[in-house]
Amino acid sequence: MPKNKKPAGGRPARNFDPSYARKSGGPAGTTTGSRSPGHRGYRPVEGDAPKKARWNADERAARRHSDEPREQRAPRDDRYDGGAQANRSERPAYNRGENRTERPAYGRDDRAPRGERTERPSYGRAERTERTERPAYNRGENRTERPSYNRDDRAPRSDRGERPAYNRGENRTERPAYNRGENRTERPAYNRGENRTERPAYNRDDRAPRSDRAERPAYNADRPFTRGQRIERPSTGRVSSGRDDRAPRRDSNFDRPRRDAGVDKNFYPNRDAKGNFTPEDDVVLERLEAQATLAVDVEGISFSDLGLGGNIIAALAELGAPSPFPIQAATIPDVIAGKDVLGRGRTGSGKTIAFGAPLVEKLMENGGGKKRAMGRKPRALILAPTRELALQIDRTVQPIARSVGLFTTQIYGGVPQNRQVGALQRGVDIIVGTPGRIEDLIEQGRLDLSEVTITVLDEADHMCDLGFLEPVQRILRLTANGGQKLLFSATLDKGVASLVKEFLPSPAVHEVAGEDQASATIDHRVLVVEHRDKDRIIEELANRNEKTLIFSRTRAYAERLADQLEDAGIRAVSLHGDLNQARRTRNLAQLTSGRVNVLVATDVAARGIHVDDITLVIQADAPDEYKTYLHRSGRTGRAGKVGTVVTIIPKARQRRMTDLLGRAEIEADYVQARPGDEIIEELAGRMTNAKLTA
DNA sequence: TGGAAAT
Structure with missing residues (x-):
C-alpha cells in the first residue's frame, strides 16, 4: 500500500487549517508542491515521497485488479486545496465544488497542468493522445498518491481500437469517487469552520441513512409519501403512483409554504431533511395552471402577427422556422409585452425560438441607441443546465440577435475563459451560459448582470433541482430588479415554485393543449x-x-x-x-x-x-x-x-x-x-x- | 447511488 494515510489525510487538514500556514512559516508546505515551482506536484515535506515515485506497468496492472480496500487509497482532495480553499471561505456557494474535487472526472484533464494553466488552454491537453508515454506524468508523488487513477486508460481514448477492451470499466471501479465515503469519515478536516456550519446539507449525515434504505420496503407505492413532504414539495404529499393524481388543481398553484427564499440561514438547515433522490421522490407535481393554446388556434398566424420585426423573421426563416409553432405563438406576444412567462411545450416543440426571438425583439425596442457600445453590459441572460445546451441555444439565438445588430456570447465552463472575457469586454447584449462559469466571472468582476432585464431559464424545472437552485437564485438576484423572467421546460411544474415566488410576481403560464x-x-x-x-x-x-x-x-x-x-x-x-x-x-x-x-x-x-x-x-x-x-x-x-x-x-x-x-x-x-x-x-x-x- | 455545474 503505497500511500499512507498520514500525508494524505494530513495534507488536506493542513490546508484547511488556517493556522497551518502560519506555523509552517514558509513556502515549504504551505501549499502542496509549492517549494519547487518548477516541479509540479513536488512535495518536499513528504519525506517518504521519492520512494513512491512512479509505478511501473506491473504495479499498475496489479493495482488495477486489486481489491484492496478503498480506504487505503489516498483521498484526492489535496489536489484542489489551494484555490478551492481560498475561494471557499468567500463563497459558501461553491460548496458544490467539493463534490467536484472528489470526482476524478473533472479535474482530470486540467488538474495536472494546473501550474501552467495560463499558458495552455485546457484544450490542448485534451488532445494529447499518448498520455501513457509521457514521462511528464510521473511528475512527483501526485502519481503515487492517486494510483488508482485511470489516467492511463484515459489516454487511449482517442485510439480506442488499440486498447484492451474492458479495462476501462475496471479502473472505473477504482475511481476515487468511491473514496468519498471514507474521506468523509477519516477526515476531520472537513469540519473546517464556517463552511460546515453554513451548509449542514453537506455533512454527510444525509448519506448515512442511505444504508438504511435496504431495510425499507423498496418501492412500496402504498407507503405514505413522507420524504417529499419535507420541504421541497410540501403541497404535494402524494403517493408516487398512478396518473389520477395528475389532474390539475386549479386553486393550489404555487401555494406551497413560503420558504424564506432570501434567507439562507433558514434555508440550509432544511436541506438536511431533503436528502438524496429516492424512488419515492419521483412524484408528479401538479401542473401549473396554464393557459392552453390549441394548435388550431395558431393556424395561419405568422411571426409578424406575433409582433416580431422583419429582420428577426428573416433570421427565423433562415433557421428553418418560417411560421410559428404553437408554443411560440402562445408565448411570444406575452414576452414582447414584458410579462414574466412560464412556458411548457413538449420536447422538440420549438421552445428556444419561443423565448429567443421575442427576447431579441425586446432588446431592440429598449436598447435603441447604445447598441455596440464598447464594454456595454449585457441586457439579457439565458441559463441552461449543460454546456452543450448552452451552446445549442446560442446557435439559435445568435443569428436572430445578429440580424438586428445585437451580440451574444457563451459563458460556460470547461474551456478557457479568455475568449469569454474578451467578448464581455468588447460588449455583448445577450449571455448564454451555465451557472458555474457565470458566477465565476461575476466573482472575478468580469461580468456584471446589473443591467440584465430579461432572464431565461431553459429546462427551468431542472434548474430548480438540488445543486442548481441556489446558484440560479444567486444569479437571478444579481440581475436588474424587477427584470422580466422567462421559465421554459417540457416538464415545467411546481418544482419551480420557489423561483416563481421570488422572481415572477404574476407570470403568464402557457402550454399547448393536447401536446403532451x-x-x-x-x-x-x-x-x-x-x-x-x-x-x-x-x-x-x-x-x-x-x-x-x-x-x-x-x-x-x-x-x-x-x-x-x-x-x-x-x-x-x-x-x-x-x-x-x-x-x-x-x-x-x-x-x-x-x-x-x-x-x-x-x-x-x-x-x-x-x-x-x-x-x-x-x-x-x-x-x-x-x-x-x-x-x-x-x-x-x-x-x-x-x-x-x-x-x-x-x-x-x-x-x-x-x-x-x-x-x-x-x-x-x-x-x-x-x-x-x-x-x-x-x-x-x-x-x-x-x-x-x- | 447517480448525474450536471468553476477553477
Missing part, C-alpha cells in the same frame, strides 16, 4: 431482459444505420458501452461529464454530423439537446424519474418526426417501470427479449432488410 409527450410520434417499448443478456441486446439494437442515442445511468457504463460497441465494430462515441469539454463537443458533433451513428450518454444529453434524425433511443438503464424518461425519449420524435424508445429493464424492475410510465402518462408494450430475437430486429429497424434478404 404522450401524443408525440414516439413508439415506446420496454424490453425485459436477463441481466447477462443486456449488453448483447444493446449491441444488437444499436447495430443499425440510423442515429441511435443510448442512455446509461453512470459515466462509467456509458464509457464501457461505447467501448463495447466499438469492439463489436459499431462506431460509437460517448458523452458524459468525465470527458473534457473538447471531447464532449467533438463527440456530440460526430453524432450530429453522422460520422458516427451511436452516442452513448449519461443524462447530460437527456435535456434539450437536439440532433436531427435520432430514430432510436435506448435506455440501457431505466431512469429513476418520470421526467427523465420524458426528456430522454424527447431526443427522438422531434418536430413531428417518428422515433422509437426502448427501455431495457430486468424482470425485477417491471413494477417500478410501470409506475414510472404511469406518471409519465406513457403507454408502452413490455416484451421479454433475448439476444437474436426478432423483436430486436424490429426495434432496430432492420426488419425490412432482414425480410428482403430472406
Whole structure:
C-alpha cells in the first residue's frame, strides 16, 4: 500500500487549517508542491515521497485488479486545496465544488497542468493522445498518491481500437469517487469552520441513512409519501403512483409554504431533511395552471402577427422556422409585452425560438441607441443546465440577435475563459451560459448582470433541482430588479415554485393543449431482459444505420458501452461529464454530423439537446424519474418526426417501470427479449432488410 | 447511488 494515510489525510487538514500556514512559516508546505515551482506536484515535506515515485506497468496492472480496500487509497482532495480553499471561505456557494474535487472526472484533464494553466488552454491537453508515454506524468508523488487513477486508460481514448477492451470499466471501479465515503469519515478536516456550519446539507449525515434504505420496503407505492413532504414539495404529499393524481388543481398553484427564499440561514438547515433522490421522490407535481393554446388556434398566424420585426423573421426563416409553432405563438406576444412567462411545450416543440426571438425583439425596442457600445453590459441572460445546451441555444439565438445588430456570447465552463472575457469586454447584449462559469466571472468582476432585464431559464424545472437552485437564485438576484423572467421546460411544474415566488410576481403560464409527450410520434417499448443478456441486446439494437442515442445511468457504463460497441465494430462515441469539454463537443458533433451513428450518454444529453434524425433511443438503464424518461425519449420524435424508445429493464424492475410510465402518462408494450430475437430486429429497424434478404 | 455545474 503505497500511500499512507498520514500525508494524505494530513495534507488536506493542513490546508484547511488556517493556522497551518502560519506555523509552517514558509513556502515549504504551505501549499502542496509549492517549494519547487518548477516541479509540479513536488512535495518536499513528504519525506517518504521519492520512494513512491512512479509505478511501473506491473504495479499498475496489479493495482488495477486489486481489491484492496478503498480506504487505503489516498483521498484526492489535496489536489484542489489551494484555490478551492481560498475561494471557499468567500463563497459558501461553491460548496458544490467539493463534490467536484472528489470526482476524478473533472479535474482530470486540467488538474495536472494546473501550474501552467495560463499558458495552455485546457484544450490542448485534451488532445494529447499518448498520455501513457509521457514521462511528464510521473511528475512527483501526485502519481503515487492517486494510483488508482485511470489516467492511463484515459489516454487511449482517442485510439480506442488499440486498447484492451474492458479495462476501462475496471479502473472505473477504482475511481476515487468511491473514496468519498471514507474521506468523509477519516477526515476531520472537513469540519473546517464556517463552511460546515453554513451548509449542514453537506455533512454527510444525509448519506448515512442511505444504508438504511435496504431495510425499507423498496418501492412500496402504498407507503405514505413522507420524504417529499419535507420541504421541497410540501403541497404535494402524494403517493408516487398512478396518473389520477395528475389532474390539475386549479386553486393550489404555487401555494406551497413560503420558504424564506432570501434567507439562507433558514434555508440550509432544511436541506438536511431533503436528502438524496429516492424512488419515492419521483412524484408528479401538479401542473401549473396554464393557459392552453390549441394548435388550431395558431393556424395561419405568422411571426409578424406575433409582433416580431422583419429582420428577426428573416433570421427565423433562415433557421428553418418560417411560421410559428404553437408554443411560440402562445408565448411570444406575452414576452414582447414584458410579462414574466412560464412556458411548457413538449420536447422538440420549438421552445428556444419561443423565448429567443421575442427576447431579441425586446432588446431592440429598449436598447435603441447604445447598441455596440464598447464594454456595454449585457441586457439579457439565458441559463441552461449543460454546456452543450448552452451552446445549442446560442446557435439559435445568435443569428436572430445578429440580424438586428445585437451580440451574444457563451459563458460556460470547461474551456478557457479568455475568449469569454474578451467578448464581455468588447460588449455583448445577450449571455448564454451555465451557472458555474457565470458566477465565476461575476466573482472575478468580469461580468456584471446589473443591467440584465430579461432572464431565461431553459429546462427551468431542472434548474430548480438540488445543486442548481441556489446558484440560479444567486444569479437571478444579481440581475436588474424587477427584470422580466422567462421559465421554459417540457416538464415545467411546481418544482419551480420557489423561483416563481421570488422572481415572477404574476407570470403568464402557457402550454399547448393536447401536446403532451404522450401524443408525440414516439413508439415506446420496454424490453425485459436477463441481466447477462443486456449488453448483447444493446449491441444488437444499436447495430443499425440510423442515429441511435443510448442512455446509461453512470459515466462509467456509458464509457464501457461505447467501448463495447466499438469492439463489436459499431462506431460509437460517448458523452458524459468525465470527458473534457473538447471531447464532449467533438463527440456530440460526430453524432450530429453522422460520422458516427451511436452516442452513448449519461443524462447530460437527456435535456434539450437536439440532433436531427435520432430514430432510436435506448435506455440501457431505466431512469429513476418520470421526467427523465420524458426528456430522454424527447431526443427522438422531434418536430413531428417518428422515433422509437426502448427501455431495457430486468424482470425485477417491471413494477417500478410501470409506475414510472404511469406518471409519465406513457403507454408502452413490455416484451421479454433475448439476444437474436426478432423483436430486436424490429426495434432496430432492420426488419425490412432482414425480410428482403430472406 | 447517480448525474450536471468553476477553477
